Every structure is written in C-alpha cells, then in structure tokens.
Amino acid sequence: MSGALVEVDLAVVGGGGAGSLVLSALARHGLRDVRVAVVDPVRRRGQDRTWAFWDQPGNDLDDLLSASWSQVEVVTPGRQRVLDLTPLRYAMLRSAGVYQRAADAERRLGVTRVVAGVEGLDDDGERVLVRTGAGGPTLRAGWVLDSRPRPPHRPGRTNWLQHFRGWWLTAHGPLFDPRRAVLMDFRTPQPSRGVSFGYVLPVDSRHALVEYTEFSPALLTGAAYDTALAGYCALLGLDPARYTVGEVENGVIPMTDGPFVARPTPRVVRLGTAGGATRPSTGFTFTAMHRQAEQSARELAAGRPPVPGPAYPGRHRWMDAVALRALDRDLVGGPEFFGRLFDRNPASRVLRFLDGATSVAEDLAVMRSSRMRPMITATLADAIGRLRDRVAPGRRPTWTVPPPVVGTDAPADP
Template identity: 70%
Template sequence: MTVPVDADIALVGGGGAASLVLAALGPGPRVAVVDPVHKRGQDRTWAFWGTPGTFLDPLLSASWDAVDVVTAADRRTLDLQPLRYAMLRSAPLYELADQNLSAVRVTAPAGTLADDGSGVLVSALDGTPLVRASWVLDSRPRKPDRPGRTNWLQHFRGWWLESDKPVFEPGRAVLMDFRTPQPARGVSFGYVLPVSDRFALVEYTEFSPSVLTGDEYDTALRGYAGTLGLDLTALRVREVENGVIPMTDGVFDARPSPRVVRIGTAGGATRPSTGFTFTAMVRQAEQIAREVAAGRPPLPEAPYPARHRWMDAVQLRALDRGLVDGVAFFERLFDRNPASRVLRFLDGTTSWAEDLALMSSSPLLPMTRAAAGDAYARLL
C-alpha cells in the first residue's frame, strides 16, 4: 500500500496562487504541492497595482507611478501615487517558490480530498493516497458553487514585441486604451506595458460573454498596433500570451469542508466586475503566512467585502443588459474619482465613504435600474 506524504499544508494546484503562498511562507511548515506539472519558466505575466515594499519587489520586471487611460477623444495620465502599477513575469515567482526547501512536490493530478475533521487525505484520480495534511489549500479552477445571474469573461491575447531600435517609452504604461473597435455586447481595450524602449507587452482584452477565435484576437492586435503607430514588419513577436478569466456574480465556496480552504479564483479572488485577480491572491498568501507564523490555521479573509460583491453584481448586470455604455462607464469613473480610489476599489480596500463616492459618480438612473433588477433576481 502506498504511504502518503505527511504534511502540515497541502497545496493542491501549483500555479500562481500556490507559488505566492510558498514564497510568502518561507521555511518552517511541511508543505506538499500536488500538481501534475511542476511550474517553471515563463508562461504568464501579471500586471497589478499596489503599494511598494512587498516581498515581490525584487522580482518585478517593471513598475510605473503613472499610467495612461485613452479614449477616442482624450488621453489622460493618472497619477497612481502612493500606489504603483507593476509587472511580474511568472519565471521569477516560480523560482522563488522553488526556494522553499520545506516543500515536497507530488507530480500527480489530485482527485478526492477526504476531510475527517482532523486532517485531509489527498488522493490521486485512481484513489491512490498521495498526501495526508493538516490543512489543504486548493487552487484548482472550478465553476462557482452557486451559478451567477450574470456570467461574462475577461479574455485576452498579448504579444511580446521586440524591436532592433527604440520604439517604446519605458516610463509610460497604458492601462486602458479604448480606441479598439467595441464589441456589440461588451467592452474592449488595449494596453501597453514597456519593459524597455525595445521590448513591450501589447495586449488586446475584452470583457464580454464569450471568447474569440485565434484569428480574431490576432486581427484585433494588428489593428491596435496600427492605432499605436507600430510597424509590425519591423517588430518580432517573441512570445504570445492568452487567457480567459471568469467575471461572474456566482458564489465560490471558499471553505467546502472544515480543513479544506480554496484560494485564488477558486476561493473568490477574481474581481467579478473586471476579472482582476493577482492582488487578491497576494493578499491571501500574505494572510496565510501571517496566520501560520502565529501558530494559527491558514485561513485567509474573504477577498472582497460583501458590499463590493453586490456592487460588482450590479455593474455586471448594467453592462450585460446594455443599461450603460462600457467605455463611457469606465471613463466616467476615472474622470470623477482619484485614480487611487478607483484602483483600491478594484482591489477591495476602499472604505464605505469611498464606495459611496464611487457610486455617486456612476450614472444614477441606469445603475438604479440594474440594482432593482439584481434585487428582484435574488428573490427568484
């Protein structure tokens, strides 16, 4: 009979959320990582905003104190201080996670998680016992435990473009550029994250109910590159990044059993109104590390306050039902609020007073209709 690995914490899933936990924990607790793939190298890029001075700072590829938001009629530069916008590529995070020498890698897909109240047995798909742990942190992708009333996606494709001569402005990042053709149902934008004057990530993103074909993403990227004045014949596409992230007011159960805790998107870290996830994952990892260091269970707080989940549900409904124009909605938010307030709201860290200010800056009648529709749908 196979003897399972004995651990204090089992991380089921070894991607970004688990790597952040490993990096934040450091040596100490016995950790087992259960995933069929040992994550290494460059497979994704995270762009996020936050306060400088975290354990991630040495890993960053670039950061900016100001970013541009662009529409057909206007280009505004947003001063983010005391926040900053930052880029982290996956390779250095995976390398930092690998430096946790207390971790054992179990390269197999996890099946059942049997929680008996005193520990959890993680078994393989065929029932073979893999790990016996006091706690399990499960980051495997899953659908919401309670389906959403509105279900959209943040989906994107990005090209890492390289030039032999200077063509990018390293000190100038574009957060949202709405000069892209807008879908019939949804919002699209491009963005530009330059690492140097010759190397940058140029990406096309949509918030909408369904994904595009590969050719459609490439066509959108070529069009956006033309809008930026980039000559693609003089540039090389070094890497391609794709992604699909849920935007839903469905409910993810972060505690399916007493000793199983879900983290990352599976634990509700994805912001329903935008699909942004990374900052909430960092927050979860830091909270878990603090609890473990204090000798307490590795239980992070809810990623977002309940009022923010309600606000997100209303915003999603307004966009989905065509009650507001997506470009005008985001432009109005940034126009009528300090950039740091909008970004901290998207991170789930604004106060009640700031939330009221944000709501008062949104179009009143359409959002009231969306709120009423959401309240009625909850009663059904």
Template identity: 75%
Template sequence: MWQRVRVTTVDVDLALVGGGGAGSLVLAALDRWGVRGLRVAVIDPVRRRGQDRTWAFWGRPDDGLDPLLAASWSQVEVAVPGRRRVLDLAPLRYAMLRSAPVYDQAATAEQRLGAVRVAAPAEAVEDDGSRVTIHAGGSTLRASWVLDSRPRPPRRAGRTNWLQHFRGWWLEADRPLFDPGRAVLMDFRTPQPVRGVSFGYVLPVTDRYALVEYTEFTSGLLTDAGYDAALAGYRDRLGLDPGRLRVREVENGVIPMTDGPFDPRPSPRVVRLGTGGGATRPSTGFTFAAMHRQAGQIAEALAAGRAPVPAPAYPRRHRWLDAVALRALDRGGVGGPDFFDRLFDRNPAERVLRFLDGTTSPAEEVALMSTTRPTPMVAATLGDAAARLRDRLVPWRRPAPGRVPPPVTGAPRSSHPAE
C-alpha cells in the same frame, strides 16, 4: 530538501493542491515569514517553470515584490475616443511580474521548507472534519489543512456570465518606439463589441520591448484569426510600424467574469485559493493582488499557530457592487468605456485603483458610485434585487450549479486577467 515520493501514506500539516500562481505565492510567504517545522506537501502533476504568464497589478513599492518585477510605472494612461488621460498613481505604482521569478522563488522556498512533492493530480480530497485525505498518483496523504488552488466552478451559475479573454504580443522593436516611463492601462479606442467591452493596453519594459495586448469582456471567445486581427488593428492605431517589430512571444488567456458565488471554504479543513476560491474580481478580472494578500495572511496565521484561513478576497458589499455593474454592462445600460472613463475622470486615480482591488471604505465607495450615470445603475440595482428576491421565493428558478471556468492561461493580471 524537497523530495519526489512514491509512497503509500504520508502525514503532513499542510498540503498545497496545485502549484501555480496561488500555490507559489503561499510557499514564498511561508519562507518569508520564517515558518519552520511545518510538514508541507505540494501536489501537482507539473513543476511550474519559465515564463508561462505575466501578472500586472498595483501596489505600494514596499510590498515585498520589487526584486522580482520586470517593470513598474508611477504613471499610466487611460484613453477613450477623443481623449487620453495621464494618471499619477502615487502613492501606488503599477507593476509587471513575469512568472519565472515567482516559480523560482517558490522552488527555493519549497527546498527550505523540506516539502514533499507528489508529481500527480489529486484524484480525491476527503475531509472528515479532523483530517483531510488526498489520493494522488498511487499515494495517500493525510493533512491537517489543504489549500486547493485548482480551477473550480461557482456554487451556482451567475445571473450574469461573461468572459475576459485576451491575446498579447511581446514586441521587440529595432529602434526606440515605447515610453518605458508610462504604461497604457486601458485604451478604449478599439472597435467595441455590440454587447461587451474591448480595450488594448501597452506595458513597456524598455524603449524597444513591450507587451501589447487586446482584451474583451464578452460572453464568447474570438477565433485565433480574430484575436490577431484585433491586435494588428490596435498596433496600427498606436502608430507602430510592423516592419520594425518582431513578435517574441504570444500570450493568451480566459478569465470568468460572473456574479455566481465561489466557495472559499467547501469543507472544514479545505480552503480554496485563486479563481476557485473567489480571488478573481467578477467585474474586472483582478486576481493577483488578492492572491498575494491572502498568501501573506495564511503565512502570518501559521507563523502564529493559527489556522491557515485567509480573510475573504473581497468584502461582501463589493461582490454585490460587482453583480450590479455586470448587470448594467450586460443589459446595455452602461457602456464600458464611459463607465471607466467617468470613474477615472471624477475620482483620484489611487481611490479608483483601491476600489478595483477591493480595499476601499464604504464612504469611498459611495463617493465613487455617485460619479457613475445614476439612471442605468439604479435600474441594474433594482433588477438585481428583483432577481435575488425571485430566487428566494421561487427556489426552483435559481440558476443551476456553475460550470468549471475555462482554463486560465497566458497573461493573468490583477488589473485585468489573473489566475
């Protein structure tokens, strides 16, 4: 059984610093892989419960998450002005997962693992190369390995720094208004910012209940009134009568979109997970699938007696592609609606989704990039190369260390926002 402790010193094999989405997925994976005999500690001032966020992601139906899902769809829509495209995702599916079952599953796993829980923030994490010492709430823990999922800044600020920010309404209708067989993945028929991208989406759970959300990729945030006005405008564009709708819940979130490098291994025995470890895709905000993938890799390694160090969340070449795409969008060479519309129009949907998830091959990526507009992408590539060369030749002009990204709240999603 897990136990709340107030002791001077505890020795463990594995300490999870942070018990949110990334930590919860690791606990569940350890239980799923049958890892036993491992001394585990969870260090977090808050025990996560209930529906504090919603993840949406794509994957295969046999990925082990099916019993937890709120809904899933084999078809989605991508819309731009004048055209709505229906995409068949086979063999993938788009799925929605609310946080309560994830936290419940993690709590059960925590009990089975006999984990120690310290209900305090980690005040210091000190790695001497052979053990890690953690000071938290008057307790001292010594761990062989630490998995740290707290928000962290990039090692240096990016050359392009945007935010993905959003607000969603969980809408309940008094009669059937939604199509539960199809989600709206990206609807670009929203007023576009002067510098940035906006879109709406709809994730229906039933024909009377759905999450309707408005998202922007820009350098700054809106006011509360601005988000509500944008959501109301998108609701009206969908033809939804506000008199027949009730807002059951409101979700908000902010995700960093930057080509600044995050450090997944800041010291020999500390591994960072989630956004702080680079699990957020810089050009899209995708995170959940990478967190889930890395949690499985960690559990598999521990079950085999290996170090709990997952593979990088995304290949290095994807980081470079993200930097180029962000630069092209930021400098105005590429419009967001046109960029995504061309990708989905000229490639199989399954290939685009795997690319956005970081699991395509180099040959597939060449095929995908060949469908974008060449002139602005070449200009962005040359601009990125020039900036990298300048930073090498004139080190003092490199971007300063990055700031801690804004807190991630609301509805993080692998397809848009995430932890």
C-alpha cells in the same frame, strides 16, 4: 511513494501562481517544524504568464518585478488621460521569478513534492485525505490550501469572461515610452455585447507587451484575436516593419456574480479564483491572490488555522453584480463607464476600490461616478433576480468553468 500514505501538516494543491505565492510566504514568515506537501501534475517553471497589478512599493515583490510605472494612461475616443498613481505603482511581474522563488522556498522548507493530479479531498473535520491519481500516494493533511480552477458554487445572474491575447514585441529601434503604461485604451472596436480595450506594458524603449482584452460572454477564435491585436497595433501607429512578435500570451478569467465558496469543508481552504480572488467586474486577481497567500502563511506561522479573510467586502461584491448587470444589459457603455470612473475619482481611489481597500464613504463616491438612472435600473433588476433565486433556485442557467488561465493576468490582474 506509489500507493503510500504520507502524513503532512499542510498540503498545497496546485503549484501555479497561488501555490507558488503561498510557498514563498511560508518561508518568509519563518515557518518551522511544519510538514508541507505540494501536489501538482506538473512542475511550474519559466515564463508561462505575466501578472500586472498595482500596489505600494517596498514589499516582497520588489526584486521580482520586470517593470513598474507611477503613471498610466486611460484612453477613450476623443480623450487621453495621464493618471498619477502616487503613492501606488502599476507593476509587471513575470512568472519565472515567482516560480524560482517558490522552488527556493520549497527546498528551505523541506517540502514533499507529489507530481500527480488530485482525484478527491475527503475531510472528516480532523484531517483531510488527499487522493492522487496514476498510482500516486495518498496524503493525510491537517489543512489543504486548494488553488485549482473551478466554477462558482452556482451560476451567477451574469456570467462573462475576461479573455485576452498579448504579443511581446521587440522593436528594431526605440519605439515605446517606458515612463508610463497604457492601462486601458477603449479606442478598439467595441463588440456587439461586451467591452474591449487594448493596453501596453513597456519594459524599455524596444520591448513591450501589447494586449487586446474583451469583457464579454464568449471567446473569440485565434484568428480574431490576432486581427484585433494587429488592428490595435496599427491604431497605436506601430509599423509592422519596425517590430517582431516574440512570445504570445493568452488567458481566460471568469467575471461572474456567482458565489465562490472559499472554505467548502472545515479543513479545505480555496485560494485564487476558486477562493474568490477574482474581482467580478474586472477580472483583476493578482493582488487578492497575493493577500490570501500572505494571510494564510501568517496565520499558520502563528499556530492558527491558515484561513485568509474574505477577498473583498460584501458590499463590493454587490456593487460588482450591479455593474456587471448594467454592462450586460447594455444600460451603460463600457468606455463611458470606466471613463467616468477615472474622471470623477483620484486614480489611487479607483485602484484601491478595485482591490477592496476603500472605505464606505469612498465607495459612495465611486457609486456617484456612474449615471444614476441606468445604475438604479440595474440595482432593482439585481434585487429582483436575487429574490427569484431564493424562490426558485433551479431556474438559474447552467454555466461551465472556463478554460484554465494561461498567459497574463493583466489587467486582471491588467
């Protein structure tokens, strides 16, 4: 197909998690007589990342899950909380099943696969020219769903990263409690600027993903992540002589109040982090990404533009901006902030809030969980920052897109 012009109705740019979810959703919604192409320089297969998220049982993901839990722990120094998530569950999803299901959908849909990078998208309002590199074909598409990582439209007032490393541990005998996961454990040493925590996702009594995560402005060295992970394992009472480390997963996810433009041109729609699916205050991504795929496929199958709704309500993005500012300026401490959130709300409300699914009344209850004085200070500072942005937008700091996400989306998605 080198140098050819390929006509399609839909081009999916990027075949990772978001693109794979779209393909599966298109097949599940019974798409017919629609020409689809996937453009990605690599074919995704096997285990290259893990997503952890919460949802209600009884959906299309049930058969793909590696594990799920109805109870989780949130631990702060001096206090251990065991939270009942009913009617929700906390679930682990590994990439191999997602990629395989997408490959099956690709065959059923008769998808054209273009193994190439994309050099440009030219949208004239009627069709989009997808220009590929390395002598690949040019596609002319009615719509483009683009999931490639990219920075926000403009830098935010607060720009952090959720960055992490996880070890897949195999114990020599029963070592883990598979009945519940550790969602957040804030007993880890806290960085001078930012928040750190560990978590544990047990598949069974001998296998678990143990991870160290930071919310902070800068990445660590590889040695520092390993040291932090070893320290967390020791904190859990895990004797290195009783387990071996198998796979290692790493990841970086943006946490910023900078805006992501979900529809940059009339017929180009962005998905995943580039489409606003990442929750700014936590880095959680998977549930919104899955929702975007479902909505896009449902609309297209009904003969409508494949445009999903906003990933989160506008008031939630504002609340996230205030929370990020409060954490960044050290107005509140991370362990205290998240501890109060879970202490003063049912776990299901907190999780639904983080998914953007709470009512205004529930949002007010979530807001009352925090200490008022520091949050009022952060709110006023955020309002002043927004005013300054309107008056002198050029004063914003520069910010580059973080490295591509590799590894888990947990707890982004924990």
